[in-house]
Amino acid sequence: MWKGRFSKATADLVQQYGESISYDWRLYPYDILGSIAHARGQVRAGILSEDEFSQIESGLREIENEISEGHFDFSIENEDIHMNIEA
Structure with a gap:
């Protein structure tokens, strides 16, 4: 996330x-629901098409399944649940 701001790697x-x-990480269901709601709002605002929304929702549901089944690789470099999901 911060790679563009600093010239050196973050110290461990x-x-x-x-x-x-x-x-x-336990907040993942709520973060995913929030992201889906945000994307739905972008459809209503005319920013995203229904097809784009469907692709986003499908991807988020896939991530949700990976997390709930224990197959998602969390990264400390992404700091929090939202950044891990978006990455």
Whole structure:
């Protein structure tokens, strides 16, 4: 996420201090529902087509299944549940 802002890699200690994925992964169902609702709002605003929305929703549901089945690879580099899902 921060790669474009800094010229050096984040120090491991800083990364460990700032991560929250070790406990906020439990919020994945709510984060996914929020992302689906946001995409639906973009359809209503004329930003996304129904087809684009369907693709986004399908991808998010696939990620939801991977997480619930224990097959999703969380990354500390992505800090939190939202960034892990979006990555």
